[in-house]
Amino acid sequence: MNLRRDVFQAIADPTRRGILLLVASQSMTAGAIAANFDTARPTVSKHLHILTECELLAQEQNGREIYYHLNPEKMKEIADYLEPFRKLWEDRFNKLEEVMKKYKTKK
Amino acid sequence: MELKTKINAEVGRQDLLITREFDLPVELLFKAHAEPEIVEQWMGTKVLKLEAKNHGSWQFETKNPQGMVVFRANGVIHEFSPGRRIVRTFEMEGAPFGVQLEFLDFEKLSDERSRLSIHVVYQSGEKRDQMLKLPFAQGLNMAHNRLEEVLGKGK
Numbered sequence: 001m002n003l004r005r006d007v008f009q010a011i012a013d014p015t016r017r018g019i020l021l022l023v024a025s026q027s028m029t030a031g032a033i034a035a036n037f038d039t040a041r042p043t044v045s046k047h048l049h050i051l052t053e054c055e056l057l058a059q060e061q062n063g064r065e066i067y068y069h070l071n072p073e074k075m076k077e078i079a080d081y082l083e084p085f086r087k088l089w090e091d092r093f094n095k096l097e098e099v100m101k102k103y104k105t106k107k
Numbered sequence: 108m109e110l111k112t113k114i115n116a117e118v119g120r121q122d123l124l125i126t127r128e129f130d131l132p133v134e135l136l137f138k139a140h141a142e143p144e145i146v147e148q149w150m151g152t153k154v155l156k157l158e159a160k161n162h163g164s165w166q167f168e169t170k171n172p173q174g175m176v177v178f179r180a181n182g183v184i185h186e187f188s189p190g191r192r193i194v195r196t197f198e199m200e201g202a203p204f205g206v207q208l209e210f211l212d213f214e215k216l217s218d219e220r221s222r223l224s225i226h227v228v229y230q231s232g233e234k235r236d237q238m239l240k241l242p243f244a245q246g247l248n249m250a251h252n253r254l255e256e257v258l259g260k261g262k
């Protein structure tokens with residue numbers, strides 16, 4: 001498996017999305033996360049590694065255990081990616097509305 | 108401010124949905140997609156061809172102030188049902204995003220209000236995400252160009 005740093009690649013995988021949902025409510029250890037999936041433990045570890053690489057997850061040492069938690073800032077970045085695309089259409093549609101309102105009164 | 112235009116792009120899928128309600132009768136909303144002179148006004152592009160009929164085709168082109176073509180796209184119109192629906196393909200020329208299939212549904216909400224839903228299907232989830240990121244990347248480039256302009260003037 002390649003280590004992809006692109007957040008979009010990271011969230012394209014259903015298991016990784018499942019992991020993000022799991023840790024959204026509470027920090028968890030790798031073992032506790034793996035227990036929620038049928039996938040083999042090393043596979044879950046790889047997913048955790050990828051999510052950590054692209055900063056969607058952050059690690060926290062608590063005694064001997066490492067806990068994973070969600071990085072809300074990075075999650076927000078994903079949402080922000082969509083915004084310029086939405087804005088592009090919003091601007092076009094505003095213009096359309098304006099043009100057609102004039103068109104209507106001209107008639 | 109209320110967001111009038113909504114984009115629904117679920118992760119891991121190869122399609123997305125754009126919806127918007129307009130303060131316009133559905134006939135006018137549809138007309139804005141059918142008449143070349145009107146399309147040019149709100150899309151901000153030149154319409155080289157727009158055959159508003161079943162099995163027609165279309166081509167848009169945008170030039171920069173220096174006369175260089177910066178955007179050209181084309182496609183075919185599979186279905187053209189006045190006031191109701193347009194099914195068409197869209198392909199940006201010279202870009203790696205492939206062909207996308209677009210379903211435009213026009214809906215009457217009242218005599219003065221209407222809704223447009225555009226369902227866009229891409230060749231793959233990867234291509235969809237590349238396309239989605241494009242305005243983001245362009246925004247960055249534009250900011251960068253402006254910065255260069257400002258810096259250039261300072262010299």
